[in-house]
Amino acid sequence: MKKNIILFLLFILVSCDLFTTRTPQLPDSLGQSNIAATNPDSLFKNFQSSIRLGILENYVSCFVDTSFLKRRFRFNPSSGSVSQYPALNGWNIDAEKQYFQNQKIKTLSGTTIALIFSNQLNTQFGDSAIYQFDYSLTISSSDQNINGNYAGSSEFTVFRDSRNQWVIVDWTDLRKNNLISWSDLKGRLY
Numbered sequence: 001m002k003k004n005i006i007l008f009l010l011f012i013l014v015s016c017d018l019f020t021t022r023t024p025q026l027p028d029s030l031g032q033s034n035i036a037a038t039n040p041d042s043l044f045k046n047f048q049s050s051i052r053l054g055i056l057e058n059y060v061s062c063f064v065d066t067s068f069l070k071r072r073f074r075f076n077p078s079s080g081s082v083s084q085y086p087a088l089n090g091w092n093i094d095a096e097k098q099y100f101q102n103q104k105i106k107t108l109s110g111t112t113i114a115l116i117f118s119n120q121l122n123t124q125f126g127d128s129a130i131y132q133f134d135y136s137l138t139i140s141s142s143d144q145n146i147n148g149n150y151a152g153s154s155e156f157t158v159f160r161d162s163r164n165q166w167v168i169v170d171w172t173d174l175r176k177n178n179l180i181s182w183s184d185l186k187g188r189l190y
Helices: 002-015 040-053 056-058 093-106 184-189
Strands: 073-077 114-124 128-137 150-160 166-176
Touching: 040 056, 040 114, 040 128, 040 150, 040 166, 056 093, 056 150, 093 184, 150 184
Parallel strands: 073 166
Antiparallel strands: 114 128, 128 150, 150 166
């Protein structure tokens, strides 16, 4: 019996490569691209970067987490979008995550989403601020209902949470000159 155990252990040691090193696995996401959002400008850099790179974890970290701030995320779609896309009514953080996942899936492989903010206006109130940007968002997709350019203005109300991180609490999308807005993209992708 003792001889069988020794032979078995010897067999395992020889055949299993227990003492050889393996090639380390790469992380699933590039979460390192996020910087600490200790000011609103860092928050919006993270927001743009997460969209360009398609990293859900980084995108979600830009929004309020009720564990650290007793407020809920709210999205206010552009005029006319709710009647065309009823899912935009009562939009919450779960809908935001689903939209982003669908956007990532529908974006052509090897391309990034271009998001440009311009004409920034902001007002700070200590631990909160309101930021308004004109935006241009361009997405390349094989789905012609998604492919194209979206433009308008967005107003973000941001707060500093208990971790001293700035987060988006309220997002209002504003249609400009009958252009296709970000709300339309969200409605199409949800």
